[in-house]
Amino acid sequence: MQKPRLVQGNQAVAEAAIAAGCRFFGGYPITPSTEIAEFMAEQLPLVGGKFIQMEDEIASMGSILGASLAGKKVLTATSGPGFSLMQELIGYAAMAEIPSVIANVQRFGPSTGRPTSPAQGDVMQARWGTHGDHGVIALSPASVEECFNVTLKAFDFAEKFRMPIILLLDEIIGHMRERVELPEQHEIVSVYRKQPIVPEDRFMPYQPDEDEVPPMPPFGAGYRYHVTGLSHGQNGLPSESPEVARKLLARLHEKISRSHDEITLYEEYFTEDAEYVVVAYGGTARSAISAVKSARKLGINVGLLKLITIWPFPYQVLERCTRFAKKVIVPELNYGQLVGEVIKTCGESKVFPINRFDGEIMSPERILVQLKAVARR
């Protein structure tokens, strides 16, 4: 472990990226994510990595996908407007199965909104932002230390499942600095995409192994193959076959769903006996835990399910944590987004959303008031 340090959330993402072996960053500045780019611009050359500021966010996505094909672990960082622009190529990354990590430090929207104010307004977009169907992994850290650790995970997932991973920060977590104790480089074990074991003439670039993920050699390593966003067979070439299309799409979902447990990151606080459960994530989880502690002091039997993995949504964990709960409270910095998934599991009548959508952080009081109300205290 390193000594305790004061580190900013955005910086922790960048430090973790480099620690995970990320050697390429392509980005375009946007508040409140820019510190990630600035840190990468300074640090990457020191480890022989490459930083490039592209002409826009679309180009940024394209550049990291290209670099990933060339064998690098890659990162970009943006916020809402840029995240919207990246959607087409995020879909490309999903379809062509290109490992990549996209950090979206959420700010208040829609549109330009309030660029320096926090929100959790892109949670559903992270799932459904691009056209067509594909599985999604999105992770949302709630502390600077989690920024570091979850970024490590994001790179592991990207490489392991060959797909774009969304890191959903919010302005609170991205910009705040707090005390962290981070691991040393040698304590970190990172995954790199599987390599093929057959020679080139027998290599099928999109033939999955048992884990539904195909190996991925970098360009230039002796395997020539074709990469396309068209529906494609195991040989990588475009195909008009419905059967090929169906299998491909199913695999894009199943490679994730079969590893659901591994992907599902969360923390539970006092849920064993909880009559009331708060479900929270990101910056709002900080307010929630504070509120839950206060409520416990008042004798309210409340627990907290803090989600780190937002997508795939952890229905089973939620189900288990709320099976005996009378009420489920879902505070979010939006007009009501992830609460919809909670309703699918818990039913509308049990679920109490708390929505703040003015660009300010959720106060613990607001959650506490709601807890008192449902617990009739």
Next chain:
Amino acid sequence: MQKPRLVQGNQAVAEAAIAAGCRFFGGYPITPSTEIAEFMAEQLPLVGGKFIQMEDEIASMGSILGASLAGKKVLTATSGPGFSLMQELIGYAAMAEIPSVIANVQRFGPSTGRPTSPAQGDVMQARWGTHGDHGVIALSPASVEECFNVTLKAFDFAEKFRMPIILLLDEIIGHMRERVELPEQHEIVSVYRKQPIVPEDRFMPYQPDEDEVPPMPPFGAGYRYHVTGLSHGQNGLPSESPEVARKLLARLHEKISRSHDEITLYEEYFTEDAEYVVVAYGGTARSAISAVKSARKLGINVGLLKLITIWPFPYQVLERCTRFAKKVIVPELNYGQLVGEVIKTCGESKVFPINRFDGEIMSPERILVQLKAVARR
């Protein structure tokens, strides 16, 4: 009424647009939507309207928003990849409240996918595609005649609620030609955005009337005002106030929710006594009605709720139609999208999704088989 004619779905959208008074089209070609642009390119000059092919879909969206500010009713048309690119400016249109209609003729995705094959894969994207929160109206016609009538509605809603309206076609409906009987121009009554009644010096561009919608004079008509995607007060100027942000965001939702009934378009078939209810929309509704008729012949007590308004999702109508249903069947040309909303209302256990995701149309047989299975026939 005009005499019966053979008309293509895409063409019906374009004809309806012109009939509704649309006088500006900005677009970028993409299969399977291109016929809309081609028709507009030919027809608009005949009525003094303007067609422009922009350099990409982002520019297309920008151009129609500009033209709308200059007082025109406006349309663009695209498909998945272009729809993804448009997301940032769709959010702008929502935030700045600029009337506009965006037709997305859905094809198989993600990414380039199968460009000439149908899908209903952008249904959730239509709701959540841009960053941040805002209300959405999306309409999905199931026949060529509906293409015409629903496009008229889309323009009315755009003008009345001052917002972007999504027309969600699919390749089936967009490309097929069928017999239609369309109204004559003089039979069509179209809405144009409200005009202010106060003089310029008392005009507040974002001060809503009781309907939560502010009047909107065209540029050049004697009212100078400021339009921005930043959070803004009633005077239209940028504001850092949380209170202003909250009110704005709430209004962007409430102007829709308060007119929920008016916006909710749907059709019911045999739902009064239905033990089983099929919920379908777009091209799939055609398969569903065929399957439902066959099932009825077999004595299965099945009804169909055909949704035209997809967003805001008609929870109440669904609730009413399925209250006594034992099972609810939701066929879609995707991996499972709108079925999530059905689950919110009906509960997971009652709902049976049928998902086809290979770029081919849903066959009536597939639905019939499922109906027979749930009805144990």
Next chain:
Amino acid sequence: MDSVVIVNKRFCKGCGICIHFCPQKILVADELGKPDVIDQEKCIKCKQCELRCPDFAIKVNA
């Protein structure tokens, strides 16, 4: 006598541009760096101050 050079200190941010470029050197900085006009008569009404003020804060009556 009407002022020739009028400074709006509410708008002025004290950038010093007007002071720097006044050919007559008749603008001097107050404690916040905002210009005080020390010698109206010497003003040649060249308007360099007004034209280059980034804050719409200085006006020369012609």
Next chain:
Amino acid sequence: MDSVVIVNKRFCKGCGICIHFCPQKILVADELGKPDVIDQEKCIKCKQCELRCPDFAIKVNA
């Protein structure tokens, strides 16, 4: 004798370009517009046919 000009009729789409530009006029269209070589000997191996064939369908052995 080895053929000088070899046409792959499975690839050929009968566009007629090779026929049109053959300076020796030794390529003639079959019923589907694909080239038959009528007089190999006259071929000057200029490769205009091969170089301009859009379908990788004609090859001139040098």
Next chain:
Amino acid sequence: MLQIGLGGTGGQGLIMAGIILAEAAIFDGKYAIQSQSYGPEARGGASKAEVIIDDTVIDYPKVTEADILLALSQDACDKYFGILKDGGTLIADEMFVNRIPETENPVLVIPITKTAIEQFGNAIFASVVALGALMQYTGIVSKEALLQAVLSRVPKGTEEKNRAAVEAGIALVG
């Protein structure tokens, strides 16, 4: 209800033939739906048009069991033959379809393209010849409606030839 498939290669005008046929049915007061399958994006290549004609509203827009398959190329014949229902008729072009699949269904091999070339000097008229044959064989549309539909869709100046092409098609079956 009559379900018709029209298959061939791009450029043979089969999409337009499908449109004309559907339009003719509408002129006759019937209901009709026309659809088609495309190759990669909107480019040329192999193509299939489908037409459904009925006396009442048609729900499902695609051909499930074709009463008629018109095949103007071997490829299309092979690829789409399966769409024919038991007892459905294959109408094949003598020039382009050399191998008829083994079948107990009725098969009509007629010189559509040849007629077009020989009588009208251009294979482009094959689709209209085929329409005449189809009309005559099925009776699904009236001759007046078909002629009206053909003439409203063909380029100016070619009306007479197209009218004659319809007649020639009729004669092929007649």
Next chain:
Amino acid sequence: MLQIGLGGTGGQGLIMAGIILAEAAIFDGKYAIQSQSYGPEARGGASKAEVIIDDTVIDYPKVTEADILLALSQDACDKYFGILKDGGTLIADEMFVNRIPETENPVLVIPITKTAIEQFGNAIFASVVALGALMQYTGIVSKEALLQAVLSRVPKGTEEKNRAAVEAGIALVG
């Protein structure tokens, strides 16, 4: 737990002061969180930094009831005064804060900027002077830790002046 607000205008170095203070607390083995509010995007303008220091993990990262508000401008004083808890102390800069809000809370008006200018020739040292004063008034961080934190963040060559600035700040309260 100690909650501290630091308010002023852009360029006064208050964000950096917040960072230094939090870092000093960590050097002392404590927990600390620093955050800030921004104007439009990342440009200059009015600014506020917040620091929370505690002996244990801190859940909620924002100042809710400040023990201390340091105000280096009138604007900031007016805008952020409400954040002070009952009994919390306002530390205001003599030069920039002329109107103290009516309050029963303790108020300390000290010549922070003046000291910076007079003793170190540049208002830029005001924030470090303020840190010295804050340390002395609250005792929340040790002098060693504060000096270590200051010296690790300031530009090379200015170490001595900054060390002296801390001392000057201490003297203002001491």
Next chain:
Amino acid sequence: MDLEKYLRRTALPHIWCPGCGNGIIAAAICRAIDKKALDPLKTVIVSGIGCSSRMVGYMNFNTVHTAHGRALTFATGIKLANPELNVIVVMGDGDGTAIGGNHFIHAARRNIDLTVVVINNNIYGMTGGQYSPTTPTGAKATTAPYGNIERDFDIAKLAIASGSSYVARATAFHTVLATDLIAKGIENKGFSVVEVISQCPIYYGRKNKLGSASKMLEGQRDKAVMVNAAEKMTPEQLQGKFLIGELFNDPAPEYTAEYQKIIDLASGKGGK
């Protein structure tokens, strides 16, 4: 001229840093509008996102603060929808030539009647000082801590190559020239580009140790050479200098006018 009548008093004071060039250029634009006696009610000013783009909020016209890089797309829609409106576009170097570069070359290609003022401060100001496509090679920025290795665009050259019919350059120092050139741009019926070199003392200036706003304005003064003066100078003398004045003026068919011909043709002939 009374600047105030063109400003939205309630929106002021503005958000820009002390000494920023944006305010100087905003005033120059107002003066150009005044000079051309445009009817404010019929005048639209469109911008993107950036410090410079915030300008339109302070100007009392029909104003649109669009999304980052998209000003020209909106402006194209506005102008084509109603060619009677005077449409002026304000954009930063990042807004106009980074994310908005494509719209720039295409609007120029169409020669649509817009007057574009590109405020070039060689940096992304709004986001805190990252390099832009016009940051000189070697200069520092927060994302170029070791010095910028990218080559910078010559905006004027790009504008000319892509089809603009009027191209000029001024600086925030040369305010009278800026006003004149913008006025001429308004006069030109077609796509007019006026690049105005500006200063961002807070980020670009500090990072590159260029001193105060006044010093940066002096730098503009010293490096700028009027086109006609340049003709008499040697390449050595021009080393490190840049040209100001009218750089290109070659009227060409204007897009909305051409479109009107299509309408006349189409409705006259009743179709193809």
Next chain:
Amino acid sequence: MDLEKYLRRTALPHIWCPGCGNGIIAAAICRAIDKKALDPLKTVIVSGIGCSSRMVGYMNFNTVHTAHGRALTFATGIKLANPELNVIVVMGDGDGTAIGGNHFIHAARRNIDLTVVVINNNIYGMTGGQYSPTTPTGAKATTAPYGNIERDFDIAKLAIASGSSYVARATAFHTVLATDLIAKGIENKGFSVVEVISQCPIYYGRKNKLGSASKMLEGQRDKAVMVNAAEKMTPEQLQGKFLIGELFNDPAPEYTAEYQKIIDLASGKGGK
């Protein structure tokens, strides 16, 4: 040369229409690669979306068929990530200069070592014949039924103005020249653009009554003038013609090489 070794036999025959120029140009690219003796295992070919962009699926290299307009962004990432790879980019006029125009000018500005073949058939082929930024004024397209009122880009001019260090033009008719120029583009360490004028007989040809593919190739032959020949011609003689050959060749610092200097500097000095 044995073309077959550079092709993916299983992917053939290709999807292009009879007489389309894409196949001719694909072969020319392979010949250029052969000429430069590039190692296919170390060679990457990147394209966008369009008929022309489908090319890479038939070519036996490391190939990426990206999204519409984005080829250069991927290519930039590939080249910067591993400068040892030879990176060639294929894009259509629409792909490269409409939706992809911004990436084009920025990649050129950076002078990153890519060889770009722009296949200019003056139309959007893949979507069925809409006008592109290079469709000549007056020509017909499905979205220009009354004739195109837009002005067309001169791709080479744009490439030069935005910073390319090598710019050339050939046609599908002039296959040997095309091969040579592409090979020279590969040789140039920097951003090289080779525009190849091509024919789309199905859409552009038909709409504009240009006859068969052979006729369109003849058109290319008749309108093209070699640069050195053009020098001796009068403006009248050049009316309606276009230049082919090497149009610009001015080596400049290359992006990935400059970046390597940053790495050396940074790791040598250990930080800023």
